[in-house]
Amino acid sequence: MTALDEPTLARLRTERLERVWAERSGLLGWLTTTNHKRIGLMFFFTALAFFLAGGVEALLIRTQLIGPNEHVLSPQAYNEAFTLHGVTMIFLFVVPISIGAFGNYLLPLMIGARDLAFPRLNAFSYWVYLAAGLFVYTGLAIGQAPDTGWFSYVPLASKQYSPGAGVDFYALGLIFTGVSSTATAINLIVTTFKLRAPGMSLNRMPLFCYAFLAVSFALLFALPPLTVATMLLELDRRLGFEFYDVTGGGLPLLWQHLFWIFGHPEVYIIILPAFGIATSIIPTFTRRRMVAFPLVAVAEILVAFIGFGVWVHHMFAVGLPTITTIYFAAASLVIVIPSGIQLFAWITTILTGTPIFKTPLLWILGFIVLFIVGGLSGIMFAAIPFDQQATDSYFVVAHFHYVIFGAAVFPILGGIYYWFPKVTGRMYHERWGQASFWLTFAGTMVTFFPMHVAGLEGMPRRVYTYASGAGWSGLNLTETLGAYLLAAGLLTMTVNLVASAFRGALAPDDPWHGDTLEWATTSPPPAYNFAVIPTVTSAYPLWDDADRVADRRRLARGEMVLAGGHEQPASTTLDAELDEILEMPSESPWPLFAALALAGVFVMLLTGHVAIALGFGAVAVALLACWHVWEPEGAA
Amino acid sequence: MSGAVAGEGAAAATERRTIANGVWGMALLIATETALFGTLIATYFYLRFSSPRWPPAGIAAPSVALPLALAGLLVLTTIPVTAAARASRRERAGTAIGLLAVALVLQAGYLAWQIVLFARDAGAVEPKATAYGSVYDTLLLVHHAHVALGLLLSLWLIARLARGVTPYRVVTADVVALYWVFVAVVGMAVTATVVSAA
Numbered sequence: 001m002t003a004l005d006e007p008t009l010a011r012l013r014t015e016r017l018e019r020v021w022a023e024r025s026g027l028l029g030w031l032t033t034t035n036h037k038r039i040g041l042m043f044f045f046t047a048l049a050f051f052l053a054g055g056v057e058a059l060l061i062r063t064q065l066i067g068p069n070e071h072v073l074s075p076q077a078y079n080e081a082f083t084l085h086g087v088t089m090i091f092l093f094v095v096p097i098s099i100g101a102f103g104n105y106l107l108p109l110m111i112g113a114r115d116l117a118f119p120r121l122n123a124f125s126y127w128v129y130l131a132a133g134l135f136v137y138t139g140l141a142i143g144q145a146p147d148t149g150w151f152s153y154v155p156l157a158s159k160q161y162s163p164g165a166g167v168d169f170y171a172l173g174l175i176f177t178g179v180s181s182t183a184t185a186i187n188l189i190v191t192t193f194k195l196r197a198p199g200m201s202l203n204r205m206p207l208f209c210y211a212f213l214a215v216s217f218a219l220l221f222a223l224p225p226l227t228v229a230t231m232l233l234e235l236d237r238r239l240g241f242e243f244y245d246v247t248g249g250g251l252p253l254l255w256q257h258l259f260w261i262f263g264h265p266e267v268y269i270i271i272l273p274a275f276g277i278a279t280s281i282i283p284t285f286t287r288r289r290m291v292a293f294p295l296v297a298v299a300e301i302l303v304a305f306i307g308f309g310v311w312v313h314h315m316f317a318v319g320l321p322t323i324t325t326i327y328f329a330a331a332s333l334v335i336v337i338p339s340g341i342q343l344f345a346w347i348t349t350i351l352t353g354t355p356i357f358k359t360p361l362l363w364i365l366g367f368i369v370l371f372i373v374g375g376l377s378g379i380m381f382a383a384i385p386f387d388q389q390a391t392d393s394y395f396v397v398a399h400f401h402y403v404i405f406g407a408a409v410f411p412i413l414g415g416i417y418y419w420f421p422k423v424t425g426r427m428y429h430e431r432w433g434q435a436s437f438w439l440t441f442a443g444t445m446v447t448f449f450p451m452h453v454a455g456l457e458g459m460p461r462r463v464y465t466y467a468s469g470a471g472w473s474g475l476n477l478t479e480t481l482g483a484y485l486l487a488a489g490l491l492t493m494t495v496n497l498v499a500s501a502f503r504g505a506l507a508p509d510d511p512w513h514g515d516t517l518e519w520a521t522t523s524p525p526p527a528y529n530f531a532v533i534p535t536v537t538s539a540y541p542l543w544d545d546a547d548r549v550a551d552r553r554r555l556a557r558g559e560m561v562l563a564g565g566h567e568q569p570a571s572t573t574l575d576a577e578l579d580e581i582l583e584m585p586s587e588s589p590w591p592l593f594a595a596l597a598l599a600g601v602f603v604m605l606l607t608g609h610v611a612i613a614l615g616f617g618a619v620a621v622a623l624l625a626c627w628h629v630w631e632p633e634g635a636a
Numbered sequence: 637m638s639g640a641v642a643g644e645g646a647a648a649a650t651e652r653r654t655i656a657n658g659v660w661g662m663a664l665l666i667a668t669e670t671a672l673f674g675t676l677i678a679t680y681f682y683l684r685f686s687s688p689r690w691p692p693a694g695i696a697a698p699s700v701a702l703p704l705a706l707a708g709l710l711v712l713t714t715i716p717v718t719a720a721a722r723a724s725r726r727e728r729a730g731t732a733i734g735l736l737a738v739a740l741v742l743q744a745g746y747l748a749w750q751i752v753l754f755a756r757d758a759g760a761v762e763p764k765a766t767a768y769g770s771v772y773d774t775l776l777l778v779h780h781a782h783v784a785l786g787l788l789l790s791l792w793l794i795a796r797l798a799r800g801v802t803p804y805r806v807v808t809a810d811v812v813a814l815y816w817v818f819v820a821v822v823g824m825a826v827t828a829t830v831v832s833a834a
Contacts, residue, residue, distance in 0.1 A: 117661070189660075190657050220667050221671045224669075225675045228675040241764060242769070249767035571654075621788060628792075
């Protein structure tokens, strides 16, 4: 037999992997896919669609407020617009695009894995998310949109004051989306702990993964209070229970506690992925390792942890005992420390590196500026007397938009530019990319900074309109013009990326000389991610040239190619020593069917058909059983 | 159990040293479920300590001995369930099925008895009249729903083990055992909470 040369052997092995990991093409392939990258893309585009909806709602709000006594929206439509804007941006855009799109697509690539730990659960997460989003927006379509604000306080949200179905769409919709987020969180944690490439001990794991690990844990403990809060609200509204009704011994403040026990960790759930994206982009574009890597890793986890102890600072004005409010004021100051550690680490890394001001880094610099402004105004709310004066004013609106749009969304937008070549195999247009950043940054500042002033001058949040003599007209006009400037920036980005996806220059595997493993594979990555499971000997594996040479040799020798099936190595949790080889599931229709059955449960609960809802629940359980009939050769 | 081996991984696979993915998944589900029950129990005490009288006037204090005895029974059923998981690890499917069946009968009996008690209390503890009734019924119903789900899991496991032991089913047995331990502990916590009013 003739001996084959190394390139030929490598090609043959790669072709075998292509065959083993190939999924159906066409619509059926997308409906049954369990591939983390396809699911990540579905999360991405669905989240963008909801971002567009939330953005339109924002522009409607700002247009209504462009001048005093405007009538662009009716008061009811205005209430619905600001409620849906908040619910959409938080539950249907930022969280899904963070953990669902970025986490799904990138985390396995960064740790040298071929998929998530539970591929079918991953598909289920996506279909549940899509169904939940459509469920919430069905309320708008049938004229029953929620209208009580994103935190939907009782008694306003009670049946007595909100008799329509809007609050029911809100409450059931949030429980529904929580199923998706919980499933994704569990998947990301197990993937991070078990599927890291051999050699990637915890201290060599990218900071991006630490951030997503912290977020996933935070989700597991933050979502149950929201689920309980909304479940009790539905029991009050639909069955006449007495949790929040004072006439039966219930307490409206119970809602506020439960909501904010979820709500404040949610702020960190929103911004921690952004921190992870920043810690990916900064080393690449400053050509140096992150300053204080271990401290930043610990700080990411501490932020998530301490975030559970500050919720009462949202309730300083409700008359709680002073001793309680003082404790939470102190905790609200303490959380600045881990946030500050990360901030100083980013700044020091940039200052001591050799920054290359490409578009992704510009977004991160913008994020740092906006996070400092939003962070400083946030600290001010830890001062109880100031909080009591400024609460429910536009100052609060200014603060949280600096944090949520500036600190959370800017890195997401920077991340889209950063990983665009990897995902599409094309380069974006650099100048238009920079133009989109400056337009969006200017728009953000012009929109949200004057809100500080409007708030301090007494403008309350959520007002439908204002009198011409209130002294807020100029500020509101400026804010509205800023909102359109911001939208122009995002439109520029969209045009740039869409055009580049079709006509951009072909991207090499590693256009930025990045430091993490996703740049070790082709652009876009193949279905199996890596032809050979990568060698890892440091926290910056792509900068270890010898390891990459070793990978090519191992491919030729057939070591750790694992082409016998959907094979994936599992490692020990701390040291990432090879533990076993897992056979991963492939395409399956059951996650989609199970999600549809679950959607049936929620629709029937909404319409008050409890018995039919139970029937759909039984169908969902039966479908889960079908899902588990196929067994991998190895235990999973 | 030997580590899972497939294709080219045969040479690399060894006895698994870490927790299986499935067990990790269940442990994390239990973590989030613990937070859910913790929130419900915290709600109970928040309402209780905000109320001048608990239970409110006209509602009898809950009985203590029988609910605690039933909760103790549920805790005891974790012994055959965990033993079944051990038996499946040794590939003794018949023993595992027998142990699961014994546990299943006791757990189903527990749930049936709880439902009878719940129905008996329904007239006295009205959830639409007081916050006490609301939280009392909700706590118990959420717990009962978890027991019912556990019964389905056990039935599924018995059906699978009846077709033989595979590595995947061994992990399933571990997962189901872990779930029942959680349900039993939560059952004790819920019972302790509701009888505390006595």
